[in-house]
Each structure stands twice: as C-alpha cells, then as structure tokens.
Amino acid sequence: MTNLTPVIEVRDLTKRFGSMIALDAVSLTVPADSITGLLGRNGAGKTTLMHVLTGQDFPTSGEARVFGQPPAENASVLQHIAFIKESQKYPDDFKPLHVFRSAPWFFENWDADFADRLVDDFRLPLKRRIKKLSRGQLSAVGVIVGLASRAPLTFFDEPYLGLDAVARQIFYDRLLADYAEFPRTIVLSTHLIDEVANLLEHVIVIDQGRIVLDAPADELRGRAASIVGPKADIDAFVARRGLEVLHREELGGTASILADGIDEVVRADALNSGLQLTPVSLQQLVVRRTGGALAEASR
Amino acid sequence: MIDEGKPIFLQIAEQIENDIIAGSLAEESQVPSTNEFAAFHRINPATAGKGVNLLVDDGVLYKKRGIGMFVATGARDALIKKRRTQFVDDYVRPLLAEAEKLGIDPTTLRTLIADASGNASVTPQSTDPART
Numbered sequence: 084m085t086n087l088t089p090v091i092e093v094r095d096l097t098k099r100f101g102s103m104i105a106l107d108a109v110s111l112t113v114p115a116d117s118i119t120g121l122l123g124r125n126g127a128g129k130t131t132l133m134h135v136l137t138g139q140d141f142p143t144s145g146e147a148r149v150f151g152q153p154p155a156e157n158a159s160v161l162q163h164i165a166f167i168k169e170s171q172k173y174p175d176d177f178k179p180l181h182v183f184r185s186a187p188w189f190f191e192n193w194d195a196d197f198a199d200r201l202v203d204d205f206r207l208p209l210k211r212r213i214k215k216l217s218r219g220q221l222s223a224v225g226v227i228v229g230l231a232s233r234a235p236l237t238f239f240d241e242p243y244l245g246l247d248a249v250a251r252q253i254f255y256d257r258l259l260a261d262y263a264e265f266p267r268t269i270v271l272s273t274h275l276i277d278e279v280a281n282l283l284e285h286v287i288v289i290d291q292g293r294i295v296l297d298a299p300a301d302e303l304r305g306r307a308a309s310i311v312g313p314k315a316d317i318d319a320f321v322a323r324r325g326l327e328v329l330h331r332e333e334l335g336g337t338a339s340i341l342a343d344g345i346d347e348v349v350r351a352d353a354l355n356s357g358l359q360l361t362p363v364s365l366q367q368l369v370v371r372r373t374g375g376a377l378a379e380a381s382r
Numbered sequence: 383m384i385d386e387g388k389p390i391f392l393q394i395a396e397q398i399e400n401d402i403i404a405g406s407l408a409e410e411s412q413v414p415s416t417n418e419f420a421a422f423h424r425i426n427p428a429t430a431g432k433g434v435n436l437l438v439d440d441g442v443l444y445k446k447r448g449i450g451m452f453v454a455t456g457a458r459d460a461l462i463k464k465r466r467t468q469f470v471d472d473y474v475r476p477l478l479a480e481a482e483k484l485g486i487d488p489t490t491l492r493t494l495i496a497d498a499s500g501n502a503s504v505t506p507q508s509t510d511p512a513r514t
Contacts, residue, residue, distance in 0.1 A: 259420055259421060260421055263420055264417070281425045281426065282424070282425070284426045284428045301390065301429065304388065
C-alpha cells in the first residue's frame with residue numbers, strides 16, 4: 084500500500100519566529116497512502132510543520148514539497164489537502180449544516196452520504212449554531228469534514244478535543260474502514276498515542292523543533308524495552324550491548340532501565356543473563372524520547 | 383489480542399496459523415480479507431496485509447485473483463511440523479530452566495508432567511461445552 088513517491092518531502096526545513104526556532108533543520112518524508120502519526124509535546128513544532136505543509140506559512144530556510152511541489156500559494160497542491168485543526172473558526176451564524184453544504188466546493192471527493200452517516204454516529208445537531216455547540220460537538224464537525232472530504236492528503240491536528248472515549252473510538256473505526264476502502268495519505272497529530280498506536284503505519288516524533296524518531300511503526304514495536312535486574316548486572320549488560328539508555332530508576336539493589344535498540348540478540352542475552360525484559364509501548368518510548376532527563380542531558 | 387513489543391504483522395500471521403492448526407480455518411477455505419482483519423483488530427490495513435502476505439510467502443495461504451485468500455492444502459500439517467520444532471525452544475527449555483532454579487530434579491519433573499497431563503485429560507470431559 085505504500086512507498087510510491089512520498090507525498091510529503093521536507094529537507095532542512097527551518098522556521099524561526101523572531102529568535103524562537105520552531106523547526107530546526109527538519110528533514111522527513113511521508114509515504115503515500117499511509118497513516119502517519121506526527122507525535123510530540125505541546126510546542127514541539129508539530130503545528131508549525133503542518134502550517135508550512137499546508138501553505139499557511141513560509142519556511143525561513145530549507146524546502147517543503149507536497150505532491151512534489153512547494154505548497155505555499157500553490158492552488159494545485161492545496162486543493163488536494165484537508166487540514167483539520169483544533170481551533171477551526173467558522174462564521175458566527177454558521178450551523179454544521181452550512182459547513183457540510185459548502186464542503187463540496189472545497190473538496191472534490193466530498194461524500195455527502197458518508198457525512199450524513201457520520202452526523203448520526205456522532206449525534207451532531209445539524210441545525211444548532213456552531214457557537215452554541217459543545218467542545219466535543221465542535222470537534223465532531225471537524226472530524227466529519229476531515230473524513231468525508233476524502234482529500235488525497237488529510238491532516239488531523241489534535242482533532243478531538245472534548246470528544247469522549249466513545250466518540251474517539253467511532254472516529255478511529257470510521258477512519259480505518261474508510262481508509263481501507265479509499266486509501267489516501269493521513270497525517271494524525273495527537274497526544275493520545277496509546278489510542279492510535281495500532282492505526283499508524285509510520286511514526287514521526289518531533290521534539291523542540293527536531294525530528295527524534297522517523298520510522299515504520301512496526302520497526303518501533305519491540306525496539307525499546309524496560310530491563311530490570313541487579314544493579315551491577317544491568318550496568319554490565321548495558322556496557323556489553325552498547326544500549327542507549329533513555330531512562331533509569333533504582334530501588335535498593337535493583338535497577339530498571341528503558342533502553343532503545345533492542346533486537347533478538349539483545350533479548351536472548353538478557354534472558355540468559357537472568358534479566359527481566361519487557362517491551363514498552365510506543366507511548367512510553369515517545370515520552371522518554373521527548374522529555375526524559377537523560378534525553379535532555381544527551382543533547 | 384495485540385500485545386506490545388512484537389510487530390503486529392507477526393501477531394496477525396500467528397493468529398491465522400493458530401486458527402489453521404485448531405481447524406477453525408479449514409484447508410481450501412477462504413480467510414477474511416485484509417480489511418476485515420484490520421477492522422476486527424483495529425489495526426492499519428497495510429499491517430494486516432503484511433501479516434497475510436507473510437503466510438502467502440510461506441505457502442500457507444494462496445491468492446485466487448479477484449476472489450481472495452485461501453488456506454493451502456497441507457498447510458495444517460506443515461504448520462504443526464514447524465511449531466513442533468519450535469516447541470523445545472519455546473516451552474521445554476524455559477520449563478527446564480525454571481525447574482533447575484527451583485531445584486526440581488528430572489525425575490520429579492517427569493512425575494509432575496505425568497500428573498498434570500493425567501489431570502488435563504480428565505478435565506476436558508468434565509467440562510464438555512456441548513453439555514452445558
């Protein structure tokens with residue numbers, strides 16, 4: 084399903100706001116027809132990156148290409164993009180009904196029947212003024228536009244503020260089903276990593292304006308693990324295997340580390356050395372990659 | 383279901399293998415589509431496809447163009463043979479290591495296994511799901 088020409092290609096992209104560097108020589112590619120997770124903490128640069136990719140901002144230096152072309156002021160690129168953001172503004176007297184009626188003007192693949200079904204799924208009141216909608220209902224409007232537009236490239240930037248667990252599950256299920264039927268490129272930026280981990284084919288993690296992870300999701304599974312054992316054994320093991328330690332805790336004579344770069348050989352060695360090795364979730368890996376004390380110190 | 387730390391596509395392949403070994407997926411019967419696997423397990427369709435393709439490469443499944451995936455004849459025996467060779471590494475060695483740690487000598491271990499399998503052969507009859 085993947086790896087034709089990449090839909091997004093970014094090379095040495097830097098974006099400054101005054102003295103603040105939002106993106107620092109970022110390079111990445113997003114494979115075509117993939118669901119890619121763009122993960123990172125608040126202020127890491129995710130939204131800035133999406134603004135540049137959707138032509139709403141210019142790079143300070145470097146290059147961003149979308150469908151092979153620079154996106155800024157480029158109608159032939161932008162007409163293929165849907166950008167669903169948390170803080171979408173609508174005209175004051177707009178109702179959801181108006182949003183969905185005007186959507187076909189912007190999105191040539193708009194599926195009105197699909198949108199209707201989603202309105203039912205999310206129990207969205209069509210004729211209530213958007214100003215009067217709850218936070219979750221407002222998010223549902225964006226999610227519906229993002230799904231039913233079937234744009235060749237869709238960005239969801241924290242699309243579900245206020246959506247409850249049931250509504251989020253509906254979003255994931257509909258996204259997967261529709262994506263399976265109509266493959267397209269989806270970039271999903273979210274903090275709820277555990278919830279989306281299995282949906283992702285590709286993962287990009289950004290921290291303080293830099294890319295700290297860019298890999299197929301399957302490669303990341305099992306690549307990091309927590310290893311527990313007697314302190315001296317753990318130290319010897321880390322040295323022997325040249326592991327990158329992302330986090331370390333000690334309790335009495337026992338040490339627990341979170342290490343990256345685990346493979347079959349390391350796993351077998353841990354087992355033979357009597358150490359306890361447990362794989363960690365993508366979310367734990369991202370947390371340790373983007374905020375752990377050791378991650379800071381190693382920079 | 384899906385567990386951490388192991389590529390999902392491998393887990394999908396293993397689950398299909400388990401269904402073939404257990405007989406719930408008979409030889410020459412059609413397996414669910416990639417999209418059905420994806421929806422059921424709530425995983426990316428490309429990942430599900432990777433798992434299915436792994437079994438195609440192994441000759442366990444085969445593709446009928448425009449129809450779907452089917453279980454190959456002989457797949458069950460081949461899988462059982464493969465799993466038997468893994469059995470020692472996956473089950474026997476860990477068992478021996480734990481037994482040694484606890485000071486259970488080989489004779490006692492043999493008795494324990496005989497006792498446990500004696501019980502196991504009785505248990506399924508007493509809890510026959512068809513009667514309850």
